[in-house]
Amino acid sequence: MKTQVIVLILLIGIGLGVVGTIFGPDVAGPYLPETFRGKKAETLDGEVVRKLRDADRLLLTVQTSQGSFLVTFKKKVAEIDLLVQQGDTVTLALRRYEPFVEEPAILRVRKQEPTPRPKASAPPSSP
Numbered sequence: 001m002k003t004q005v006i007v008l009i010l011l012i013g014i015g016l017g018v019v020g021t022i023f024g025p026d027v028a029g030p031y032l033p034e035t036f037r038g039k040k041a042e043t044l045d046g047e048v049v050r051k052l053r054d055a056d057r058l059l060l061t062v063q064t065s066q067g068s069f070l071v072t073f074k075k076k077v078a079e080i081d082l083l084v085q086q087g088d089t090v091t092l093a094l095r096r097y098e099p100f101v102e103e104p105a106i107l108r109v110r111k112q113e114p115t116p117r118p119k120a121s122a123p124p125s126s127p
Contacts, residue, residue, distance in 0.1 A: 042094050043107060051086045053077070062090060072102045080106070087112040 046064035053059075058081055060071040071092070073080050084090060084106075091108040094101060 042096060043091055044094055044097070045089060045091050048084055048086050048088050048090060051081075051084065053081050060084065060090075062092070066097050067099075069097070069099050069101055071104060072100070075103060084109055085111070 044062075044064050044066070046062035046069075048060050049063045049068070050061040051059070056074065056077065058073040058077045060073075062069055062071055089110040089112075090106060091110075092101070093105040093107055
């Protein structure tokens with residue numbers, strides 16, 4: 001009898017844990033401070049219209065359909081500087097739209113279309 005009560009309490013606890021994990025954030029989210037909400041990231045596509053590299057940071061001005069925002073990177077500055085060029089389209093994960101964003105996750109970089117260059121080694125055609 002005693003083991004059955006323990007097993008029953010254990011199963012009720014597991015059930016409450018599963019239900020709380022699934023429905024808890026939606027129910028308790030509006031009552032919690034913003035830092036505890038665990039909001040899902042919003043993805044924004046935008047074109048890099050300006051890029052500025054300082055010694056310890058990289059600044060990108062990104063133009064989106066919602067407006068422009070300034071993105072600041074202080075980690076992996078050299079890598080991001082090599083990856084992202086002016087005119088590229090970037091997809092960033094943001095918690096919400098803000099005019100000044102620090103260290104967003106870069107989900108994708110689409111390079112601008114390269115312009116075809118004429119071949120220099122081709123001899124000129126004579127009539």
